[in-house]
Amino acid sequence: MKVLVVGAGATGGFFGARLVQAGGDVTFLVRPRRAEALRERGLRLTGLGEEEVLTPQLATAGGLSEPYDLILLSVKAAAMHSAVADLAPAVGPDTALLPVLNGMAHLDDLNARFGTARVLGGVAKVVTTLNDDGDIVRLAPLAQLAVGEQDGRLSPRVEEFAALLRTAGVDADASADIVAAMWHKWVFIATLGALTCLMRGTVADINAVPGGPALGPAILAEAASVSAAAGFPVPDAELTATKELVTRTDVPFAPSMYRDVVAGRPAEAEHILADLVSRARGLSVATPLLDLATLHLRVHQHRVSA
Numbered sequence: 001m002k003v004l005v006v007g008a009g010a011t012g013g014f015f016g017a018r019l020v021q022a023g024g025d026v027t028f029l030v031r032p033r034r035a036e037a038l039r040e041r042g043l044r045l046t047g048l049g050e051e052e053v054l055t056p057q058l059a060t061a062g063g064l065s066e067p068y069d070l071i072l073l074s075v076k077a078a079a080m081h082s083a084v085a086d087l088a089p090a091v092g093p094d095t096a097l098l099p100v101l102n103g104m105a106h107l108d109d110l111n112a113r114f115g116t117a118r119v120l121g122g123v124a125k126v127v128t129t130l131n132d133d134g135d136i137v138r139l140a141p142l143a144q145l146a147v148g149e150q151d152g153r154l155s156p157r158v159e160e161f162a163a164l165l166r167t168a169g170v171d172a173d174a175s176a177d178i179v180a181a182m183w184h185k186w187v188f189i190a191t192l193g194a195l196t197c198l199m200r201g202t203v204a205d206i207n208a209v210p211g212g213p214a215l216g217p218a219i220l221a222e223a224a225s226v227s228a229a230a231g232f233p234v235p236d237a238e239l240t241a242t243k244e245l246v247t248r249t250d251v252p253f254a255p256s257m258y259r260d261v262v263a264g265r266p267a268e269a270e271h272i273l274a275d276l277v278s279r280a281r282g283l284s285v286a287t288p289l290l291d292l293a294t295l296h297l298r299v300h301q302h303r304v305s306a
Helices: 012-021 032-041 077-090 105-114 156-167 178-199 203-207 212-229 236-246 256-262 269-282 288-305
Strands: 002-006 025-029 043-046 052-054 057-059 070-073 096-099 120-130 136-149 171-174
Touching (some): 002 077, 012 025, 012 043, 012 070, 012 120, 012 136, 012 156, 077 105, 096 105, 096 120, 105 269, 120 178, 178 203, 178 212, 178 236, 178 256, 178 269, 203 212, 212 236, 212 288, 269 288
Parallel strands (some): 002 070, 025 057, 043 136, 136 171
Antiparallel strands (some): 120 136
16 A cells, blocks of 8 residues: 655654554655655654664655555644645545544535545544654554545445554554544544643643533533534543543643643644534524633734734
8 A cells, every 4th residue: 555644743744654664665745844854854754662763765846757555644733724736736536535624614625626535534532742853752652543435435445544543553443433433533623622722731730720520521511412413423432431531630731732832832722622612503503611621722823923
């Protein structure tokens, strides 16, 4: 299987590196500046155990001339449209596109451009970040990737890619209900993002003060109500696990959206929160806390973009 990984950041870089280590034919499509850094330092994974250094195959925009079997799209939502334009020459009649962005808006956009049959659903769970040198830092052992056809078929291409990931040491699942899994992760990400960004603190910070432990479950209830109204109720076990996480006092946990906000970087407010509350309006679901968090992040976005 010939794989193109679009983006070599904290998520795409990690899963792409694992595919390389499994012997896959993998090329990374990156910006010229990132390509220069990767040629100088290699693709480095650090944070847990010994540092791993790979010398990846690289391509930049305009350098693609033949189709790939699978394209793993892993970029920030704001960069998706330019990334899609860059990867378009690599899309052939039998190419499968696997986006691993959070939320659902990207799936709608890719379906409209390439057709539903070409686009897979994906849910990535990995706790990584980039350091100042552009190295991928693993913050926890979690490394999961679920992939599936939007219509629920367990197709040969899905099975093959999941098997390749498992060879690479990734907990990979060929899912028969990937769209529901994407909605459920969206609920989780939106809850944690809204909670920590609105309060400008980690989960432990928020739950250490009076009133704090009630906020996370209230935001979760709103997000889960939207998913249920859309036809994808979150299983009770997942709701319980998320509720336990957002009310813990011993975990200084915060999602990447929060880390972006406190660092003064743009956050995926429109893709993760604004789209969710927009769908809530269409489904007649009230989301006052998510509305407030969306407004808060839009102000942040305005400030950092000015």
